Amino acid sequence: xxxxxGYLLAAFAVIWLGHLxxxxxxxxxxxxxxxxxxFLRDLVKEKERK
Amino acid sequence: MRSFNLNAVLWSxxxxxxMVALYLVFAWVPTEATMGIVQRIFYFHVPSAWVAFLSFFxxxxxxxxxxxxxxxxxxxxxxxxxxxxxxxxxxxxxxxxIWAKPTWLSWFPWEDPRLTTTLVLWxxxxxxxxxxxxxxxxQAPRFAAVIGIAGFLDxxxxxxxxxxxxxxxxxxxxxxxxxxxAPSMLLTLMVSLVAFTMLYVVLMRLxxxxxxxxxxxxxxxxxxxx
Numbered sequence: 001x002x003x004x005x006g007y008l009l010a011a012f013a014v015i016w017l018g019h020l021x022x023x024x025x026x027x028x029x030x031x032x033x034x035x036x037x038x039f040l041r042d043l044v045k046e047k048e049r050k
Numbered sequence: 051m052r053s054f055n056l057n058a059v060l061w062s063x064x065x066x067x068x069m070v071a072l073y074l075v076f077a078w079v080p081t082e083a084t085m086g087i088v089q090r091i092f093y094f095h096v097p098s099a100w101v102a103f104l105s106f107f108x109x110x111x112x113x114x115x116x117x118x119x120x121x122x123x124x125x126x127x128x129x130x131x132x133x134x135x136x137x138x139x140x141x142x143x144x145x146x147x148i149w150a151k152p153t154w155l156s157w158f159p160w161e162d163p164r165l166t167t168t169l170v171l172w173x174x175x176x177x178x179x180x181x182x183x184x185x186x187x188x189q190a191p192r193f194a195a196v197i198g199i200a201g202f203l204d205x206x207x208x209x210x211x212x213x214x215x216x217x218x219x220x221x222x223x224x225x226x227x228x229x230x231x232a233p234s235m236l237l238t239l240m241v242s243l244v245a246f247t248m249l250y251v252v253l254m255r256l257x258x259x260x261x262x263x264x265x266x267x268x269x270x271x272x273x274x275x276x
Binding site: 002003004005007008010011012014015018019022023026029030033034036037040041043044047 | 095
């Protein structure tokens with residue numbers, strides 16, 4: 001294995017794991033927001049019906 | 051339906067570009083003679099820094115437009131772009147530190163002006179996000195816009211720092227035409243730059259849709275309380 005290969009691998013891992021963690025966080029945020037939005041829309045509809 | 055298709059196309063193009071960039075970086079481009087294999091970090095490090103600067107440029111322009119027109123859409127655009135900019139600045143700083151250790155024998159040589167000014171940029175926009183996330187005053191978007199505009203002044207300083215002050219930082223794009231890198235390296239860098247720019251576009255669309263949903267949640271909560 002070439003000298004300093006570990007540093008290249010570490011930088012590669014940091015860049016792409018960084019992106020993956022950011023994407024995962026965004027998807028989790030989107031998932032919880034979708035549920036909250038659906039719940040609130042129902043609540044508003046119910047309030048307007050009353 | 052149209053939006054779904056556009057998203058799918060954008061994600062597909064970005065994924066293909068990233069795959070091509072990875073192939074070029076790891077299998078095609080020759081190893082640089084002086085620095086050896088660690089120089090390949092440069093093909094991720096430079097595009098990360100480029101996207102960070104692009105993000106903060108969007109924050110800068112959107113903040114000016116927000117202060118001029120007081121339209122919430124400009125504030126939303128600035129806020130979303132700042133979030134992505136901070137992520138990419140963090141990645142540029144960390145990948146730079148990993149490159150610096152075997153090359154300069156130090157993780158973070160403070161005497162290098164480009165590193166220090168980039169760290170300052172990261173701190174400015176972390177401050178921007180803190181103002182946006184934790185300030186309860188209605189003036190928070192205005193305060194953040196001022197930080198977004200003032201903070202961008204650091205970007206030209208970062209670019210010119212290696213020319214103004216003594217620095218060992220490699221210069222890829224310099225104003226004079228005598229500098230240059232091998233055509234194969236330039237091509238790899240360009241493909242990587244395009245791939246990362248596309249990544250910025252798809253991430254911006256995703257973050258913007260989330261921010262719009264957050265604003266709708268706030269609006270619905272207000273309607274329920276009234």
